[in-house]
Amino acid sequence: MDRRSVVSIFAVVALAGCVSLPAPLLSECSQGGVPPIEISNDGRTASTTFDVLSYNIEGLAWPARGKRGGSLREIAARLADLRRSDKAPDIVMVQEMFSRTAVRSMTNIGYANVVTGPARTQQKILPAVRPMPSPYNRRKGETGFHLVNSGLAIFSRFPITYTTSEPYGIHRCAGFDCLSNKGMLSARIAIPNVPIAIDLINTHLNSQGASRVAPARHLQAHGLQVAELGSFITRNGNADAAMILGGDFNMKGSPERFRQFENVSDRMMLVHEWCARQRLFCDVQMSWDGNAPWMDTQDLQLFRSPHNTILVPIRVQAMFDGSKGNPKLSDHDGLLVTYRLTWNVNASETRKIDAVPADVCATR
DSSP: OHHHHHHHHHHHHHHTOOOOOOOOOOOOOTSSOOOEOOOOEESEEEEEEEEEHHHHEEEEETTOOOOHHHHHHHHHHHHHHHHTTOEEEEOOEEEESSSSSHHHTTTSSOOSSEEOOOTTOOOOOOOOOOOOOSOGGGGOOSSSOOBBOOOOOEESSSEEEEEEEOOTTTTTOGGGGGGBEEEEEEEEEETTSSSOOOEEEEEOOSSGGGGGGOOHOOOOOOOOHHHHHHHHHHOOOOOEEEEEEEEOOOTOHHHHHHHHHHHSSSTOOOOHHHHOOTTTTEEEEOOOOOOGGGGOSSEEEHHHHOOEEEEEEEEEEESSSSSBBBBBOSOOEEEEEEEEEEEGGGGGGGGOSSOOOOOEEEEE
């Protein structure tokens, strides 16, 4: 390892030692009142809407990135302003919340419920897939220990009734991605007066060229992490809850990565794919090229409905994408999806999953 690499790693270690993910912040009540519930004309079904923002905030510290403080503080300030005017996304899933500035900025945006993880030193609990084959390229970060946390966080206007996280594990990564304890973070959301819970899963998979290792190696690492993600979904998803999977999947332009991912997404639908094929029912407020817009981005959301319930995206748009009044503040755009959840009123009383009654929050 050359002198420059040694100096860079020691600098990152010094910074990482000063940064930790915040403790969970949980509230029993919805923030900003109870969302409206619509009853169908025949009185048989009810529905509500909510939105989810997935955003890689590029919260890396020097020497990986420099001069990110101003943009990170502006991201937080804009989200906080939206919160105060009750126009912010109901749920925000963040990736790359690594640096001290990123953590301090994002944890002050005004959401009553915040969960994070995995932490830098968190160990695996679930059974693991096989590790990457040796020899490990230590000059490219495959050292066997992590310098920063996973960078994952979920912010929610609605109560979080359950949360857990799991790292992908040592030597289940490739290249410089191994310096982060990447993994998966889940949160179960209870919307007041809605009998169906929402299981959210946030993740950040191994990068491609940015990992600085051969394509065959980072493709293999991606496959191992996809297998871990599938196990995590199986163990932590509730069959009676709706599910939304989001994050930075690092599959842009890679048919091979998408093929690996098909095993995980077997019962889930890509928002991009649904909205591209159901344009009458989904308002696409983004510029999409070609017939497969999901191949043109790293940032995706997928969704799954439980039995006798319908969860579908009805609007998809970008935030922080450089458009007028929407400055680009990261190397990613934010992906904002509005969902409609519809359930059978007759079955609602028997299918309450961590439901929160409206009057609990109304009295506080």
